[in-house]
Amino acid sequence: MSGGVEWALHCCVVLTASSRPVPAARLAELHDVSGSYLAKQLQALARAGLIHSVQGKSGGYALTRAPESISLLDVVHAVDGPGPAFVCTEIRQRGPLASPPEACTRACPIARAMSSAEKAWRAALAAVTIADLARDVAADSGPEALPGVSAWLTGDSAG
Amino acid sequence: MSGGVEWALHCCVVLTASSRPVPAARLAELHDVSGSYLAKQLQALARAGLIHSVQGKSGGYALTRAPESISLLDVVHAVDGPGPAFVCTEIRQRGPLASPPEACTRACPIARAMSSAEKAWRAALAAVTIADLARDVAADSGPEALPGVSAWLTGDSAG
């Protein structure tokens, strides 16, 4: 799985705290990661409609929907692509003993089992929202953690 | 996910049909894939103890355990490695607002959610065995399909 997923998730969680747009460079400095590369992940989130960008002097990124309506699955699909991890190449239809196409009305059993497992994975991701993550962060690091991040994001970097 | 997982699973299913060792080259010809590369996947399965190799003139690969006691998770772990797909790099402990190490007694909420999803995925894979796949193949392609493959594997390639 792409490592950018972690960055994107953290960005979504901190964007929960601030209602004003936050520049990508500020998010990168907060997480101590490459700003140029984080921009790519944020662009992917913007293409998926999860966040929207505002240009100009006081522009940046902000969440499009409410945090309760953004699931982890949405973020993973936006960054890593919606395609399944396991792709069936239909090797049962190849080779000297290839199954005739008429016998392949259903997906092959291997593809079915792998797809079922990925379905469970996606269901688990879809059941958790960005709001849930923000709540857990508050429970772990204290209720003042996210407001503090928000103040730093909108304030000066020297503070 | 590595594409070799599909090859390895198909090989495990067809090895169910033959109790005698099958050379890697024969398996590659059956599936019309690169024999040199399939060897790498079979070696990974052998290292994991799922199949065992016998050398010599009439050697090859054969299942070590009963098909009922080999789960899809075993095969995926053997080929793609047991490590989780999502790795937390602890970026919460980096940057100007890094969380102090004393506040990081538990894994960060994002890592927990991703780990939980992967746990569901692994559980789904662990619930399906190679024997289940063989049964599904018989249900799809008819009960004579796997014995036919077995006959081809042990017989001559010209037939």
Next chain:
DNA sequence: CTATACTCGGACATGATGAATCCGAGTATC
């Protein structure tokens, strides 16, 4: 209204990992 400074957006190098291949070590057969 104009100039500016700051923002995003996509196009461009680089490195690591998967994919594919080859030749050498070892053993049951004849």
Next chain:
DNA sequence: GATACTCGGATTCATCATGTCCGAGTATAG
């Protein structure tokens, strides 16, 4: 005891993730 066939690891190539850069566009300030 020679042989022919097998596996096993070391090597090379392609692909995608990673990381970086400069140009297009807009709200602001004068």
